[in-house]
Amino acid sequence: MKNFILIVLTAFLTTSVISQEIDLGLKAGANFASITDASGLSNRTGFLIGVFAGVKFSDKLGIQGDLLYSQQGANSDPKDIDLNYINVPIVLKYYLIQGFNLQAGPQFGFIVDDNIEAESFDLAGVLGLGYDFPFGIRIEGRHNFGLTDVFNSDKGKNSVTSIAIGYSFL
DSSP states (O other): OOOHHHHHHHHHHHHHHHHHHEEEEEEEEEEEEEEOOOTTTEEEEEEEEEEEEEEEEESEEEEEEEEEEEEEEESSSSSOOEOOOEOOOOEEEEEEEEEEEEEEEEEEEEEEEEESOOOOEEEEEEEEEEETTSEEEEEEEEEEEEEESSSSSSSSSSEEEEEEEEEEEE
């Protein structure tokens, strides 16, 4: 009986320690997108929604990966450019003070719907700021700057500023 209690107690404590270092949750927000190096285009407002998972290695350092559906593109006359991606950003999070963090890393985008002939893959860099509240809420602002051209036959890279809120279940 003592061994059983010891095993249950150890499992409970181990799970508690591990769950404090892992984030898993949902997020949603707004995108303010444009395409650089292309004339006659204006910003397009869209949304993003998805899931995130992260690990905090220490008080100062963590990593987070997202799986997001993201509306991007630009507005134009006579036809708007609608680009919808599944984006996978992987950011390193550096915590300046409790909860407040800087974010940087790559983003891998895969086109799922478009109304022009767009490249099927998009590589971007991500820079951001975030705050992780102790009760599970996450708020962040990011800027994604495209590293690859959007169009098959012309110059232009994605440029997206996003504001999102999330909730961590762990």
